[in-house]
Amino acid sequence: xxxxxxxxxxxxxxxxxxxxxxxxxxxxxxxxxxxxxxxxxxxxxxxxxxxxxxxxxxxxxxxxxxxxxxxxxxxxxxxxxxxxxxxxxxxxxxxxxxxxxxxxxxxxxxxxxxxxxxxxxxxxxxxxxxxxxxxxxxxxxxxxxxxxxxxxxxxxxxxxxxxxxxxxxxxxxxxxxxxxxxxxxxxxxxxxxxxxxxxxxxxxxxxxxxxxxxxxxxxxxxxxxxxxxxxxxxxxxxxxxxxxxxxxxxxxxxxxxxxxxxxxxxxxxxxxxxxxxxxxxxxxxxxxxxxxxxxxxxxxxxxxxxxxxxxxxxxxxxxxxxxxxxxxx
Numbered sequence: 001x002x003x004x005x006x007x008x009x010x011x012x013x014x015x016x017x018x019x020x021x022x023x024x025x026x027x028x029x030x031x032x033x034x035x036x037x038x039x040x041x042x043x044x045x046x047x048x049x050x051x052x053x054x055x056x057x058x059x060x061x062x063x064x065x066x067x068x069x070x071x072x073x074x075x076x077x078x079x080x081x082x083x084x085x086x087x088x089x090x091x092x093x094x095x096x097x098x099x100x101x102x103x104x105x106x107x108x109x110x111x112x113x114x115x116x117x118x119x120x121x122x123x124x125x126x127x128x129x130x131x132x133x134x135x136x137x138x139x140x141x142x143x144x145x146x147x148x149x150x151x152x153x154x155x156x157x158x159x160x161x162x163x164x165x166x167x168x169x170x171x172x173x174x175x176x177x178x179x180x181x182x183x184x185x186x187x188x189x190x191x192x193x194x195x196x197x198x199x200x201x202x203x204x205x206x207x208x209x210x211x212x213x214x215x216x217x218x219x220x221x222x223x224x225x226x227x228x229x230x231x232x233x234x235x236x237x238x239x240x241x242x243x244x245x246x247x248x249x250x251x252x253x254x255x256x257x258x259x260x261x262x263x264x265x266x267x268x269x270x271x272x273x274x275x276x277x278x279x280x281x282x283x284x285x286x287x288x289x290x291x292x293x294x295x296x297x298x299x300x301x302x303x304x305x306x307x308x309x310x311x312x313x314x315x316x317x318x319x320x321x322x323x324x325x326x327x328x329x
Contacts, residue, residue, distance in 0.1 A: 003057040004197030007050060011043025017050055017075065021062050030071050034078050039086035040308070044079055045208040049200065051076040052215035056142060057196055080216050087213075091301045097229065097281060097292045100299035104236045116310045117244040119317070124248045130190050131323050132313070133183075133258075134199040135207045139214070140183035140261075141196050144169035146218035147231050153224045158283030162228075165235070165272050165280070182261045189258040193329065202324040206309040213305055217298065225291030228284055229298020232276045239270040 006022050009015035013034060020030045037044040053059065054067045066072060094100050120129060144166055151162055171177035184194035193199075200208075217227035246262035285292060316323035 003053075003059045003062075004195065004200070006059050006062070007046060007200045009043075010046050011037075011041075013037055013043045013047040013079070014050065017047050017072075021050070021059065021066070030075050034082055037079075037082065039082045040205060040209060042205040042208075044082065045205040045212060046200075048076070048079045048083060048212050049208045049215075051079070052212060052219070053197065055215070055219060056145065080212075083209075083212065084216065087301050087304070088297075091297065091304050093293070094296040094300055095293050097285065097295040097299070100229070100296040101232060101236065101277060101281070104233060104299065104303075115241075116313055117241040117248070119314055120248040121244040121251070124252060126190070126252045126254065128317055128323075129249060129252055129254065130192060130328055133187055133190055134192055134324065134328060135203050135309075135313075137183065137187060137192070137194075137199055138197070138203055138207060138211045141180050141194070142211075143179045143183065145180075146214040147227065149218040150224050150227045150231075153221050154228075154280075154284060155287050156283060158228075158280050158287060161275050161279030161283060162231075165275055168268055168272065179261075179264070182257075182264060185257040186261040189255040199324075202326050202328070204312055204323070204325055206305075206312045210305045210309055213301065223294070223298075225284065225288070225294030226298035226301070228280060228291075229295040229300075230302045231298075232281050232295070233299045233302040235272045235276045238265050239267075239273065242266045 006018050007014070009018045016030055034044065050059075051072060054062070054072070058064055058067070116132070120132065124132075147162075147169075148166055151159060151166065154162055167173075169179050171179070171181070175181065187194040214227075214230065217223045217230055242262040242265035246259050246266065249258045249262065281295060284295070313323045
């Protein structure tokens with residue numbers, strides 16, 4: 001029970017949940033009406049993030065066995081169903097996994113003006129780079145963890161290839177090379193706290209949603225195809241974005257540990273892209289061709305939520321204000 005502190009509530013849903021988890025005894029009175037809650041809003045996204053974290057490192061003073069408390073699981077199911085329904089409504093259906101993946105390889109005209117990595121490479125200063133790292137820490141300090149849940153749900157070529165890529169993500173047997181540890185050193189190089197979950201109260205709903213998507217897809221066996229699509233989208237887009245972010249950190253005068261994280265991803269993810277496309281996605285389609293639309297959905301929904309986060313960050317920075325809900329230390 002030495003995980004991060006419980007987050008600060010942002011509405012009725014998250015207040016009821018945090019109060020129940022932080023109170024004495026077993027949680028009661030966690031049910032709150034969710035049908036009117038904005039599925040992409042702060043309150044629902046924070047409540048869902050908090051419930052999902054019980055399956056990762058938990059929280060200080062919250063008993064580990066609450067991970068499987070039936071009241072909490074019922075609430076989680078209600079909230080994630082509302083989130084998933086909103087995602088399906090927002091993301092156009094795509095039957096072809098190949099078409100969804102090919103779209104990632106073509107940068108749309110004008111994308112330079114709407115891409116966070118392009119913006120940071122061109123105009124990013126240390127303040128904006130520190131904000132970006134603080135928000136991304138909610139993902140990168142658990143990098144590869146939610147994707148690991150899919151391994152026992154795959155077979156043959158897909159399983160072997162997925163395990164090989166995850167082996168690299170987890171440092172290829174060397175603790176100091178685990179990608180989450182590399183990101184922790186990046187944060188320290190930027191003068192940020194590298195404690196797991198430290199910046200959740202600073203993160204807007206758009207950032208929480210990108211992390212919640214991974215947990216949603218990872219925790220449900222029925223969504224294994226979408227999780228593979230998510231993984232493919234991350235790996236395919238990582239290398240060029242990482243190259244721009246490394247250049248941004250270099251231009252802003254960040255230290256070598258900060259640049260190392262993205263330099264590692266430029267090289268590693270260029271290789272991972274081929275393995276994921278050919279063997280993870282290709283192997284899964286050979287085994288379970290009926291999951292093709294799910295894979296395509298995973299690719300597209302990843303882009304949808306990343307674009308929402310990018311729009312929020314760029315709107316704040318161009319207005320010369322912080323993208324965070326509370327200032328950094």
